[in-house]
Structure formats: structure tokens, C-alpha cells
Amino acid sequence: ETGVTQTPRHLVMGMTNKKSLKCEQHLGHNAMYWYKQSAKKPLELMFVYSLEERVENNSVPSRFSPECPNSSHLFLHLHTLQPEDSALYLCASSQDLNLGYEQYFGPGTRLTVT
Amino acid sequence: TQLLEQSPQFLSIQEGENLTVYCNSSSVFSSLQWYRQEPGEGPVLLVTVVTGGEVKKLKRLTFQFGDARKDSSLHITAAQPGDTGLYLCAGGRLITGTASKLTFGTGTRLQVTL
Numbered sequence: 001e002t003g004v005t006q007t008p009r010h011l012v013m014g015m016t017n018k019k020s021l022k023c024e025q026h027l028g029h030n031a032m033y034w035y036k037q038s039a040k041k042p043l044e045l046m047f048v049y050s051l052e053e054r055v056e057n058n059s060v061p062s063r064f065s066p067e068c069p070n071s072s073h074l075f076l077h078l079h080t081l082q083p084e085d086s087a088l089y090l091c092a093s094s095q096d097l098n099l100g101y102e103q104y105f106g107p108g109t110r111l112t113v114t
Numbered sequence: 115t116q117l118l119e120q121s122p123q124f125l126s127i128q129e130g131e132n133l134t135v136y137c138n139s140s141s142v143f144s145s146l147q148w149y150r151q152e153p154g155e156g157p158v159l160l161v162t163v164v165t166g167g168e169v170k171k172l173k174r175l176t177f178q179f180g181d182a183r184k185d186s187s188l189h190i191t192a193a194q195p196g197d198t199g200l201y202l203c204a205g206g207r208l209i210t211g212t213a214s215k216l217t218f219g220t221g222t223r224l225q226v227t228l
Contacts, residue, residue, distance in 0.1 A: 004156070042220050043157075043218035043221075055210070056209060098213070102159045105156025105158070108156055
């Protein structure tokens with residue numbers, strides 16, 4: 001238990017569906033992240049939020065839309081996804097964005113796009 | 115794009131053996147972290163190194179940051195089945211002011227059998 005929870009743990013959706021992934025951290029951290037983990041690629045940073053403001057958008061397609069309503073919650077809204085978007089989506093948080101701060105990861109949402 | 119290549123990609127050894135995992139890049143990083151990820155979970159931080167040439171030990175694990183801060187190694191002595199997992203290195207660099215982000219390596223999947 002790292003203090004970062006993600007729901008749902010597994011999600012199967014069609015290409016025309018709209019769904020949302022939820023992340024919640026109970027650590028009092030100020031920074032939150034979305035990562036994509038595919039079978040044949042390194043862990044890819046998607047979005048970074050610090051104090052609810054987006055700091056970085058790593059050239060992610062617009063079919064992925066993040067939302068950070070407060071420092072404890074982070075959402076990833078999904079619409080019209082492609083089969084190649086199937087992957088493990090990991091949320092993480094850290095105390096701050098400063099170098100050296102440990103990132104605490106949630107267990108991930110395993111997404112399958114059919 | 116800053117790439118972190120890990121070698122080997124896969125390693126299957128018997129309990130009691132020693133092993134070394136390498137993490138190499140052509141880019142300089144301000145810090146280097148090592149994570150271990152077990153099936154169904156997110157990565158968990160093992161160590162952070164920030165100084166070129168720095169060596170840190172965590173029980174049977176020894177981590178070294180290269181003098182030029184472009185590479186790192188993880189050495190495990192007398193491996194145990196509990197060491198099984200995906201080992202990820204991650205290089206930290208500044209993106210704005212004091213804000214940093216991590217670039218993850220390609221991963222080394224270790225299996226330790228009895």
C-alpha cells in the first residue's frame with residue numbers, strides 16, 4: 001500500500017466509448033503524474049501536475065484529457081481511443097517537483113481497447 | 115529524446131548467484147533512481163543517487179552512479195526469489211526552475227529461481 005489508489009484496476013472499452021480513470025493520493029503531496037506502460041516501450045510520462053496546474057504535457061494525443069480538481073485527485077478522461085492505447089496506466093505522486101523526491105506509484109489501471 | 119538503455123533485458127538466475135544490471139545513456143542526468151516493480155503493482159523506489167561516482171548499499175543491493183552521471187549499475191549479491199521483478203532506472207532532469215521530471219529506462223526483468 002503506497003498511499004496512491006487507482007480505479008478501476010481493469011477496464012475494457014470500445015473505440016467509441018468515453019471512460020475516465022481516477023487516481024487519489026493520501027500522502028499530502030503537491031505533484032501528481034500520469035504514466036503509460038506498454039509491453040515493448042519504456043515507462044512514458046504523459047502529464048505532470050503541480051498544485052493542480054499542468055506543468056508538462058508530453059505530446060500526448062488529445063483523446064487523452066487530464067483533470068486535476070485538487071492536489072489529492074487526478075483524472076484521465078478517455079475518448080475515441082485506438083487499440084494501440086491498450087496499456088497499463090500508472091498514476092504517481094511526489095512531495096514536490098524538486099529533484100530527488102521519491103515518486104509513489106499506484107497499482108495502475110490495465111486498459112484494453114477493443 | 116533522452117534514452118536510458120538497460121541491459122540485460124531479461125535475466126533468469128538461480129538463488130545465491132550474483133548479478134549486475136546496467137543503465138546507460140548519452141545524456142547527463144542530475145539524479146538517478148532505481149525502482150522495482152512486481153506484477154500487478156506500480157514501481158517502488160529503491161534508491162536515489164545524485165553525485166557522480168556515488169555508491170549506495172541497501173542490504174544485498176549496491177548501486178553506483180557513473181562519474182559523468184550518464185550511467186548507473188545495480189549489483190545484487192546472493193540473489194533470492196524475493197528479488198524477482200522488473201528493475202527500472204530513471205534519470206531526473208530539470209524542466210523549469212526547480213521542477214524536475216523522470217525519464218525511465220527500458221527495464222530489466224529478473225527471475226530468481228530456487
